[in-house]
Amino acid sequence: MQNFLFDFDSTLADTRHVAVIATQQAYKLQGLTVPTPEAVISYMGIPIEVSFAKMAQEPLDESALETLYTVFRAQYQQAEQQGMAPFNGMATTLAQLKTRGNRLFVVSSKHSVALKRNLDQLELGSFFEAVSGSDLVDHYKPAPDGILDLLTRFDLDPKTSLMIGDAKYDIQMGTNAGIATAGAMWGAADPDSVKAESPTYILVTPADLLTI
Template sequence: MRNFLFDFDSTLADTRDVAVTATQKAYALKGLAIPSREAVVSYMGVPIEVSFAKMAQEPLDEATLADLYDVFRAQYQVAEQLGITLFDGMATILKTLKQRGENLFVVSSKHSVPLQRNLTQLGLGTTFTAISGSDMVAHYKPAPDGILNLLQRFELAANESVMIGDAKYDMQMGKNAHIATAAAMWGAADPTSVKAESPTYLLQTPAELVNLAD
């Protein structure tokens, strides 16, 4: 593998508590029934433009949803100051891969603005060749748009590319783009559903990423 495409949440960084806190706070501020932690975690990997309506116990019109997205993003920006950390060993692995000359990208369901902000916050602002956020694709995960756009833009060979993620949506996206997939089991909230997608590689620790480049 020469081209490494990473999911962000629960793959590069542990953001689960931040996402739960920000989501629950946003619903509370809007006077809506608060989703359980389990519900929020189950939808991680899916853009809020898809998950928020599904988590709501009340019917929400487009204007209400748009406002809820704005409130969530503001709450996330507050919560992220305390709760985002790289998984152990990830910074070293990324540095090693980059020094070897591998191409590193991020394909996330996050909007590109907070995604870049989070990467910068973690000291990874210039680590990746490019990022793909939810605002940069016509169709969200598990559609392959984010991957295909990068493959085309940087003229990357599909047979040298791997999608690394913690959720079934990442595995499905990789398969839909006809590239290899690597399950980041260190961050998987639902390991069974990830394994059910039969990923090309099943990784227990970030250190195993180096083996994909050998």
């Protein structure tokens, strides 16, 4: 493989705690029923534009949802200062991939602005040529838009490109884009659902990427 496309949350970095805190606080501030940590984690991997309406127990119109997104993003920016870190061995693995000439990208359900901010905060931003966030696609995961965007922008060969992710949505997206896939078991909240998608590779640690 020559081109490595990474999901962000629970693949490059452990962000579950931050996501739970920010989501619960946003729902609380809007007077809504607060989703459980399990519910929040189960929807990680798809954008808030999809998951928030599904988690809400009250009916929300478009205006209420837009306000909820705004409140969440503000809460996330505060919460990310408390507990966000790359997985063990991730920075070393990315550096080795970069040194040997691989091209690295990020495909995430996060908005690109937050994604770039988080990568820089974790001192990982310099490893990646570009990112594709939820604001750059017409259709969210598991649609292949994020991957196809990068393949087109950087003239990447699908046959030597790999999507790495911790959730079934990442594997489905890679499959839908016609590229190889790798399940990042170190961050998977539901390993069985990832394996059920038959990824090309199952990775136990970030260093396993160096063997592909």
